[in-house]
Amino acid sequence: MITAIIVDDERINIDNLQALLVRHCEDIEVVATAISADEAKEQILELEPDVVFLDIDMPGKNGFDLLRSIEDPSFDVVFVTAYDDYGIMAVKFSALDYLLKPINIAELKITVSRIAQSVIAKRHNLRLNNLLKLLDRTLPDEQQKIALPSLKETYLVPVRDIVRCSSSNNYTTFFLINGTEHLISKPLYEYDELLSPYGFIRCHQSHLVNKAHVTSILNEDSGYLVMDYGGQKVPISKQKKSSIKTLLKL
Template sequence: MKAIIIDDERLARTELKHLLENFPQIEVVAEASNTTEGEQLIEEHQPDVIFLDVQMPGKTGLEWVEEYDGFMPEVIFTTAYNEFALKAFEVNALDYLLKPIELSRLSEAIYKLEKRLGFQKSQHEISELRQKNYLTAQDQIFIKDGEKCWFVRLEKVRLCESMGNYVRLFFDDQKPLVLKSLNALEERLDPKVFFRANRKHIINLNFIDKIEPWFSGGLQVTLIGKGEKIEISRRQSIRFKELLSL
């Protein structure tokens, strides 16, 4: 899939290109520092997706999308400000990424793009992802906590909870601790299955039993199994609703 990056900050373009190297199905064919340059490159390359900064000198990314009447690929907005999220989806953006962009969050956006375009990974590409230590729900992991050991499929892990420098994994009746930060664990988990609910928790989407409105625009989910109740922060609630919407 061909991609163009439109962002007035050279460092931001470089960082995004570096992150996109983790996705061999994406080819960055060009980059632009403003929407005027971007228009010309879009007409020339006919990309599948553009990564478009919201705030740029002159015409903003949102204004440009609303006014542009030429060939329009899928749009993934990138910005440091979350107040533009609602407007972005009003103009039918595929996704909205907050800077600094996290690899796991970018992976979610690429997955949406693949679904939208009907793109299927080849076995070669899947193999390359596995070589980068990307774990799927079907992978089995070895866990050792004290004298106890487990060999469990990730699909059985319903909840990951940060405990300082450790993460507590919840599966069946077990709650072992592993020496790993929640951020490090998140980078290795399949974002189509495991969702970062807040600073302390990652939940398995397949274990959600109930969703309720919560304080300050957030949500609370109840998990199947032991009935753990986990708050989804206001910021993450926007992502959660978009991820699970039709």
């Protein structure tokens, strides 16, 4: 899913574009809207969208002012304007996407297709960069990331943010510290091998936990590990209970 922010000083224009995206471009999710450059900057820095649909002509700070205020922007930009003036000429020379108001649906679909290709390329580059850093051992353990490929996209997740992993047949669900869950079509044993050097413990045939997020052991049944995220309880197999206590120094 491609994440987007719409920036326009007129709410009716925001609502119109958002409705067109919902109706005709299912791969884009509008995560925020803004009616000024200052509000947009806050949203962009917080949410880190893949693309910003940006009105050029806004009172106070215009769209170009917004871009100048953000250091090293990594998102794609689609300029949206009612005027085919000098600003759009600069956009054309820079080979950036733009849409003229009123928005033509066919042009919108073409633009979104270009955005999707750009986002995929960037994500592939991120994955390659992650590979090179791992090979060069340039990242300390606490900054290592793991790629989690789902059906629609690949997520690069900091290892330290993984609370636990749970398996069902050949699928593994990752539970992150922010409450996000990712279902990955790979068996748990593959991630056991990858993550054990980073303090992960296979406490059960179907469960792998990050010992940094374990708060205690419950002595009910064969035992449970209590995680610091929401007090989740993860079962311990009888065969592993003694070794788990040793690993956790409990």
